[in-house]
């Protein structure tokens with residue numbers, strides 16, 4: 001039984017703490033808090049849960065493992081954290097090989113994962129909030145939806161505490177207590193040290209700032225999120241307005257059904273690079289202008305509705321868009337679990353196991369994809385047909 005210190009109580013940290021505790025280790029979860037931390041990527045009203053992943057079958061398979069566990073968590077915790085309202089991916093031209101939509105449908109078919117394909121007319125009948133004739137092709141995957149991310153983190157942290165995970169809130173890690181080829185623990189902002197047999201860094205986009213030698217592999221990028229109050233809420237009910245990606249590889253825009261009276265729309269693009277604690281972390285007039293232009297062309301009934309909340313949510317980007325869950329080769333008892341690239345939340349049901357396997361040095365095929373890979377340089381985009389989120 002080892003003492004494992006987990007730095008960061010977002011979804012990566014809390015799931016790792018729960019799994020390590022369940023495997024008999026002492027787990028100490030450290031975060032400046034409050035938890036869920038308001039600046040954490042995990043803290044929002046919704047994150048998409050989908051198996052549609054373009055040509056990448058690894059993520060499709062991982063998501064298919066997760067969806068039944070999300071359903072179980074709803075029962076286990078007696079609250080609907082995951083809403084199976086389906087996901088919609090549409091494009092302005094006929095789906096063609098190489099496209100995110102085409103490749104997603106091809107892989108879903110191969111996995112016998114049900115989905116409906118439709119043409120422009122049928123699409124508008126089913127989903128009337130979208131501008132008529134805007135989209136020519138696409139598919140609806142009913143075995144998918146969204147998770148209430150902030151509530152999920154809060155629920156899992158409470159659960160972790162019932163298991164005996166030691167939660168250290170108001171505790172910011174400012175350094176790793178390291179010797180030649182291992183780490184001995186962490187150093188807190190107040191000078192206190194916490195000793196442990198292993199340290200897991202699950203600090204999301206803060207990771208390259210906490211461990212500067214990882215800056216060649218990680219970039220913190222900010223992405224705009226908008227919460228709108230619809231004047232016609234009936235148009236945005238899940239059955240008529242599920243999670244959607246609107247020609248996502250071109251526009252970057254995606255959104256969620258009515259949830260707590262809000263329609264959330266966000267944009268997945270290159271983002272703006274800065275520290276999660278930067279003063280630049282606010283939505284710009286230009287980003288809002290781009291949103292309004294998108295809504296006017298695509299969801300006209302929302303185009304002039306009020307924006308009631310905005311945030312800049314941070315990705316921890318890697319050079320190839322894949323997660324990074326691996327021990328540091330120079331200090332094997334320092335494990336870095338981050339590199340979410342804007343698409344990690346849906347994998348909460350398996351993230352803890354993957355990280356715990358990395359801590360224990362247990363074989364797990366997916367760890368090859370998430371290995372410590374300094375050889376992969378920035379700009380190596382694996383396929384154009386990818387969408388994170």
Ligand SMILES: Cc1cc2nc3c(=O)[nH]c(=O)nc-3n(C[C@H](O)[C@H](O)[C@H](O)COP(=O)(O)OP(=O)(O)OC[C@H]3O[C@@H](n4cnc5c(N)ncnc54)[C@H](O)[C@@H]3O)c2cc1C
Pocket residue numbers: 007008009010011012013030031032033036037039040041042043046047048049171172173174202203204205206210223224225266313314315337338340341342343344345346347389
């Ligand atoms: C705009 C946007 C949209 C997204 N949409 C989706 C989606 O639809 N579906 C999906 O699956 N994923 C989505 N994601 C990705 C998802 O949010 C992330 O994969 C996930 O939340 C990352 O969790 P994390 O625990 O790694 O990081 P975070 O949630 O950011 O948590 C990191 C934690 O580390 C703590 N910390 C930082 N520094 C220190 C320190 N020095 N000491 C102690 N603690 C520290 C912070 O307080 C924080 O609590 C999206 C992300 C963004 C930004």
